[in-house]
Amino acid sequence: MNNIKNIGVALLVMAGLTFTSCSEDFLDEELTNQYSTEYFDTPEGLQALTVSLYGNIRWHFGFEWSYGQTLYGTDEFTNANDLTNEMWNTYDNRFGPAGATTGTGAANGNATNPAALWDEMYYGIASANTIIAKAETVIQDLKIRNRCLAHAYFLRGYNYYRLTAQYGGVALQTTPIVGVKRNFSRSTDEECWEQVISDFRKAYNLFEGEVFTYGKGVTWTKATAAHFLAKALLFRVSERNNEWNGSYKDADLKEAIDACTYAISVRGALTPNYSDLYANWTGIDCANEQLDEILMAAGHNGDATTVGRFGNRTYNYFTPQFSSFAGGWVRRGVWIGAMDFQRCRPTEYSYAVYNHVNDARMWKTFKTVYGVNTVVNADAGVKLGDPGIVMILNTKNDNTYDGYKFGATIQNPDWKDDAGRLPEWSVGSRQTPTSGALTSKTGQFVPNSLVLYQNGTYVAPTFKNQPVCNFFAGINKTDCGSRTAERGDSHRDVIMARLGETYLTRAECYARQGNYGNAMKDINTVRERAQWKSGENRSFYSDGSLAFKVNPLNTGASATNYVNSNLDMNTYYLSNPGVAVTTAASNLRLTSFPANLPAEDEEILSKVGAGSEYERALHFILNERTRELLGEFQRWETLSRTGTLIKRAKAFNPEAAVNITANKHELRPIPQDFIDGLLNEDGSNLSASQKAAWQNPGY
Structure with missing residues (x-):
């Protein structure tokens, strides 16, 4: 089966990733895939594999899946006249585990297959597993070893975060596999979130503070791990997991707030001008790609030899x-x-x-x-x-x-x-x-x-x-x-995490604690940056x-x-x-929260029926996330996490409203090719009931 990934050593040598020695900027590495797997039994090879982890995150922005999996079918975006990924927005009967091809009704061959994320994340997980398994015996220098482990734990945590956010419980494989394995078990959502959080905690503890190991602006640091640790903890205690997460809520919210506070304290204030994050991009590797607010980015530059499998096509x-x-x-x-x-x-x-x-x-x-x-x-x-x-x-x-x-x-x-x-x-x-x-x-x-x-x-x-x-x-x-x-290809980095979101993540944690005063402080920090500054020409655009x-x-x-x-x-x-x-x-500061909100928010809250104090706070924060993070490739995940996807899509996305269904579309379909290729431990095929147990409800 082509789609049964050997998520072990055989997949570590991937076209488009870099396996040469480290340098100040991983994008300067010479492209090569000629090394044998024995190279990873050397300190140089394992460090090179660590650098290559950055290549795995580029995938997210290399093609149509960048928006299909993350923005379509939500309250923010609907499809226009081009229907390439229409089924991701309309949730019609073309959207299912069989894939998305012209044979299954897709408009063209560029449609995103629900298996795309599944397959690609396990490539990165395989590389991370090898580093984690080998680092202690292969790398004697403790500082270098911990640096490699921090990166490996972070990417494995990030990739399992993306998988669990989209599919729910997935197959947890945390050790390298020799040969081909076809008898996986599906872990529960609770087990998967524990794995994600554990990996992010380890990365957070191993990173050397704000040390930009491979070039500032594209390198993961302790603040990066803190940001995603907070997001994972918040996901675990959010509405999608309410059936089992009760015992985690108090501790997870406190830990998430502490993690956000670390990132905010070490990275400083928000970039004063919102335009500097995106609009004022003046060229390859410009200063605005090095802003302290940016916690994680998929790096790109003008060197054609480093484009690899996936360039940046988001423009x-x-x-x-x-x-x-x-x-x-x-x-x-x-x-x-x-x-x-x-x-x-x-x-x-x-x-x-x-x-x-x-x-x-x-x-x-x-x-x-x-x-x-x-x-x-x-x-x-x-x-x-x-x-x-x-x-x-x-x-x-x-x-x-x-x-x-x-x-x-x-x-x-x-x-x-x-x-x-x-x-x-x-x-x-x-x-x-x-x-x-x-x-x-x-x-x-x-x-x-x-x-x-x-x-x-x-x-x-x-x-x-x-x-x-x-x-x-x-x-x-x-x-x-x-x-x-x-x-x-575009040559600009794609921002994947920044302090603007960190503030809103902490605000949501405070709101879930009922601490609306601190939540309002964080929200106002974000809104103050959004105000017109004295002297700004409001009709100027870049x-x-x-x-x-x-x-x-x-x-x-x-x-x-x-x-x-x-x-x-x-x-x-x-x-x-x-x-x-x-x-x-201008002035956007809130003077009360969650009562007496701005008129534009009150109208939206009325449409979604947000009545309780907490519901008003949550939906306001979702509104503020739109204003701050519109189009930044995470809206579907946020709405699914908070149990608001169905309600907000029905209220604000006419194309999605017709078909979107509760208890089905909060999760993506598990790829059918993967399920069909699984075997029992004795080598026999899975029964129909076993296959059904692997699939998400409604598919």
Whole structure:
């Protein structure tokens, strides 16, 4: 059976991972897979295998599974017109243990198989098991031995965390296997979480504090282990495990709070400007990839020899199909930091959860303006560099645009002058951090435009239905202007853990203890960073397209395409009519919790029926996690953990609401090929009842 993984020595030599000696940056390692397994019986080989563990985490961002397993089918994202992974969002009968192929109804061959995570995590676990088994006898230097063990325990804990979060109880294999093993037992959820927590504890105790062994910005440290130890403890005591976790709750919450406190204390304050985490990415290995807030990242750089099996393809998945709007006024290319693959369309909730006036994260995350980089109709009164696509993110109670016509047409014929000509944008030169542009012009022609609400109705999904909306404001957290080909790999790191989440994890632990005062303090720390600072221009926008300024392709016509495409502006003032142009600071601080919450939260809590004090606190924290962590590849896990997946998907994701089912979709299907390939200890095949016992309910 090809899918029965020999999770032992034979799988340690994997294409795309590095097995040479250590260096300051594991991405500088020469790619090779020519070593025999005997190499791992030497100190050099075992250290090299330790470095290779970093390659395993790149897998998470190498293809369509990055969003399918983590974002689809939740309250935050639904599918757009591209239906590659539609079944992960709609939970229809194509989503099951048999896989996801065109033969099982998938739209194309790129669909994510539920077995993908299962298979890949056991590759990394096999490597970790070898290090753990051999380190004591192979490596005599105690410091180096502990360093290798810390990394191995961390990756094994992380991989089992991901497996248990997705599938529930899995096969726990913690020692190397020689040969092929086909008689595994399925451990319980409780046993799996104990293993995860044990591994993270060991890593936490073995790491040398904040020592960046293999290069700051990509290396796991004690704070990294603390962050994930806290998440694992919180998972164990969360609602999904309520049938058996009662005896753990008090101790686990205290330990999780202590772990969060360590990470927060040693890494310092949050990065002051939210844009520096994602939007202000200026190029390969730039300073913003070294921020103290970042606890873990999947590292990438510009060295083609280190790409291995999986590059970073996440820039493809969060952008609307802008190149098809208005007959192609905005064509795609490397000068725009994202491809228009239109996979992840924000739900109404993902816009409505923000305070549109005071929360800077909204306007530092959503891309709402594209510049015209090709003129398809010279008579339309549009010039290169004019705003070509404008997305107005207004609120439900705004009636400014009720009478306007939006889409790929002239919005309002009354805008023509006496000679029948359309007005030009006349925005002048490119916007700077202190300029206005797009702020005082509220009635102008653009080739394509969108608004969220008209007459109190959410109309955004009605634009460009083919058969599903492909016109939406995408998010910019993965945009990359460093690509050397339109569909080439991104060279930016992918953040996997940061202090913003650590604060919210600790806040949730406090809320579960009933300590709402401390929870509010942590929440306010996150919200204070989200406020507009005095002097900030609220209509200024940036994203990872900035890297194109140092891209070797930034010459000639390409340089012009960059200038015309990226106008450094958003639709803040168009989206908030009546708000005067200002550079004053805003205020998002809570003054009470969980009572008397902001209006946007009260509306959401009403829709999900959060009535008790604890329910209000939990759902507010889930809202705050959206505002802080939107699109950061963990939402499904969070909602499944808290027992809120079904309720919030039904409330906010129309495509998921039809089929999502309680007691089934909180877990993923165990791969059927794996189950079919299992044998009993005597070599006989599993019976039908034995196979059924392996599978999750409902599948």
